[in-house]
Amino acid sequence: MQLVETIAHVRELRRQFSGSVGLVPTMGYLHEGHLALVRQARNENSTVVVSIFVNPAQFGPSEDLASYPRDLERDLKLLDEQKTDVVFMPSDEEMYPLGFSSWVDVEKVTERLEEASRPGFFRGVATVVAKLFNIVQPTKAYFGQKDAQQAIVIKRMVADLNMDLEIIVVPTVRENDGLAMSSRNVYLNSEERQAATILLKALTLAKELWQGGEKDAEKIRYQMTSLIQKEPLAQIDYVSIADADTLEELKVVDGPALASLAVRIGKARLIDNMPLG
Numbered sequence: 001m002q003l004v005e006t007i008a009h010v011r012e013l014r015r016q017f018s019g020s021v022g023l024v025p026t027m028g029y030l031h032e033g034h035l036a037l038v039r040q041a042r043n044e045n046s047t048v049v050v051s052i053f054v055n056p057a058q059f060g061p062s063e064d065l066a067s068y069p070r071d072l073e074r075d076l077k078l079l080d081e082q083k084t085d086v087v088f089m090p091s092d093e094e095m096y097p098l099g100f101s102s103w104v105d106v107e108k109v110t111e112r113l114e115e116a117s118r119p120g121f122f123r124g125v126a127t128v129v130a131k132l133f134n135i136v137q138p139t140k141a142y143f144g145q146k147d148a149q150q151a152i153v154i155k156r157m158v159a160d161l162n163m164d165l166e167i168i169v170v171p172t173v174r175e176n177d178g179l180a181m182s183s184r185n186v187y188l189n190s191e192e193r194q195a196a197t198i199l200l201k202a203l204t205l206a207k208e209l210w211q212g213g214e215k216d217a218e219k220i221r222y223q224m225t226s227l228i229q230k231e232p233l234a235q236i237d238y239v240s241i242a243d244a245d246t247l248e249e250l251k252v253v254d255g256p257a258l259a260s261l262a263v264r265i266g267k268a269r270l271i272d273n274m275p276l277g
């Protein structure tokens with residue numbers, strides 16, 4: 001496994017790779033969710049590149065950039081076990097040198113859900129992912145269903161800007177009690193950790209209502225909201241039943257939809273989602 005810190009070095013290696021290259025972009029502090037992406041990349045490509053970069057451009061001024069959990073030594077051990085070929089771990093200055101002033105703005109699908117609570121988030125994500133695609137030139141790049149809106153935004157960017165690669169979305173990996181794995185779960189104490197199971201319960205309720213024939217999206221949102229409000233430690237950011245492609249809020253669920261939510265518990269802001277249809 002090669003550890004690479006500069007863009008020039010990635011490009012030099014890239015010229016030597018033959019066959020397909022799979023890229024898994026991460027912010028590190030890896031868990032089984034990340035490793036599911038790496039395993040799929042390993043199965044489908046000759047070369048696997050994983051990036052570890054806590055991207056300052058996607059953090060708001062009041063967010064957890066400084067305290068974002070990090071454990072590079074452990075990450076590298078896990079990636080080595082998965083037979084990763086290259087780990088790209090650039091510095092902030094390597095990615096955003098003095099004078100940096102070009103940004104990728106994906107419209108429409110970024111205007112709701114996460115963006116409402118985290119203004120500028122998707123501009124930061126789309127820009128860093130576009131840069132990683134230009135640097136690594138992967139054949140395929142792997143993203144988690146856990147961050148469903150992010151995957152939709154990246155697919156939009158790739159289509160709109162004619163980027164020559166395939167985006168693969170990997171199902172959400174969960175803890176035994178259903179909590180979606182996330183680097184930010186470390187922010188939860190044991191009581192909050194227990195309370196966090198409310199997210200999947202609310203999504204499961206949405207799925208059950210929908211499977212039972214409920215088509216009124218507002219009724220589903222209302223039931224999810226009422227359930228979450230019974231958990232005193234949970235504070236709702238949003239509860240959404242939206243079109244699976246455009247993420248526009250639905251009145252009637254009459255095609256593929258996405259149930260999604262963001263909930264604050266203690267210091268953590270947790271997101272999760274469940275496709276309906």
Ligand code: AMP
Nearest residue numbers: 026027028033143144146147172173181
């Ligand atoms: P992050 O390090 O949080 O930026 O995540 C890196 C990638 O891992 C993103 O594509 C995430 O969607 C994906 N990911 C994070 N958590 C999970 C999970 N529990 N299951 C599947 N993919 C995940």
